[in-house]
Amino acid sequence: MASSHLFLTTCLLILGVISSQTFAEGVVSKLKLDSHILQDSIIKEVNENPKAGWKAARNPQFSNYTVGQFKHLLGVKPTPKGLLLGVPVKTHDKSLKLPKSFDARSAWPQCSTISRILDQGHCGSCWAFGAVEALSDRFCIHFGMNLSLSVNDLLACCGFLCGDGCDGGYPISAWRYFVHHGVVTEECDPYFDSTGCSHPGCEPAYPTPKCVRKCVKKNQLWRNSKHYSISAYRINSDPEDIMAEIYKNGPVEVSFTVYEVKQTLTLYSSTDFSASFWA
Template identity: 35%
Template sequence: MANIRIRLFARMKAAFTLVVLSLVVCQAFAGFEQNIINDDDLILDQALVDSINSAQGSWKAEMSPRFQGVTVREVKALLGTDLSVESNLPVHSYDDVSDVPASFDATTQWPDFIHPIRNQEQCGSCWAFAASEVLSDRYGIATNGSENAVLSPESLVSCDKTDMGCQGGNLNNAWNFLRDTGITTDKCFPYTAGGGNAPACQSTCTDGSAMKLYKSADAYNLKSVADIQKDIMTNGPVEAGFTVYKSFMSYKSGVYTKHWYEFSALGGHAVKIVGWGTEDKTDYWLIANSWGPTWGLEGFFKIKRGVNECGIESQVYAGHVSA
């Protein structure tokens, strides 16, 4: 009788294992099917959203209002960050990072100086938005509000000739431009490249008044998680570049991680890291995007921290405010 029970248990265990493996294989095939990306397809996929939400992972998906009716080709045009160029900027590090807290949020630490979520629209200017927003916030923080203007991403898009305007840019080049030349305020040179074409560079403000330029005193690269954290809590947000996959456009809430079956990258994107924390035992970065407030967490998102998820920790840049 004991032997019969043992054999019966073994068969049940084998059957259960087969069912689990079948489910995994089915999910994998579904993932591979969803990973076949054609430029003329719509970027939002209800089947992918349902698959993500049923998996009970660390994040939730939705048919985001920001990308309703938008094609893969149009999304690729937004992802204007060139991640292929190695930084030639110095690496900035800290001798003591022992005071880095478990969580930090620049939007609550400096609520008057972290500027609102913006929208790059249909121009591949994410590299310019994130860079100008970081410098804007850092000016407000460093001067305690005496210099708290929103700085102009258009200055970078139109005037930084080492980059390619709406066709993309490199974070290393952008920070060299902020250090060597500087940018003006958004009021002086408003953003009008949202349709995909950048206007000519201006030497005076749109209203004809003299243009004041805001520069970074230096430009540097941050390499470790602890140094990124220390720099944010000391000086303000930083700019980061990372690789985007199809599922990211469907992000709604939680801590984003790409799916293991996502092999086809859509492009590089630049964003502003404003803090970090832990949600349901998963460490994350808190990040401001430039896709308007209807996407994600009212324009923000969380992405897994400490494992270089999608390369988010490999290209991080900032600079100190020029006196």
């Protein structure tokens, strides 16, 4: 097990909001919340659009989800402006020649965490998963440490500073937590929802787990399992800067807006861009 006080010098945060329009979050009717998130009419509309650039299909894992259930999983809260004060914005030299395609799984095949797809289960914890996954990848890339860090530590112990746990949080606060408090390994503090979404509907939604600050294995000490980052920064939202950051330093966390074109329903989500980012 790695010792405590290991420092990561290249952790980051991207708060890019991807949207063609700005939607005000309106009151969503109960009828809308109870409707299924995956609808054949939407799939048909996408697939009949020659300019869509992608093909829609029904994901069996979410086939029974209602809009309300899916909304609960999109756990990024809109970031208050005050949280970004003092957070440096990083850009990259435009002379850097980027390849036409890039896959982090191939670039760093020794890092098993890059290709792992984790399941947040019943909890709106995407903001925590994206941060911890990217941090785990970078420990491997820059220090040769192939380890998985604990989403549960961040989710349960960051408290109100990160938001509302399973009811959503702020990615920038997650990265600041890594700097000031560190994060233990997954082996020390595994994710609380071991069932994941393998059962129908992923209901009921679980409340945020309690912060215990004890490793599940009694022969491990919480403080010795902590891994720290030295700083947190944002990446300029220019796609070239984002691609350069991934190419040079590894996976990133991105938060983005999820919306339905013909509705005023605005949701927020986060993910870890670990593998192919462009092609």
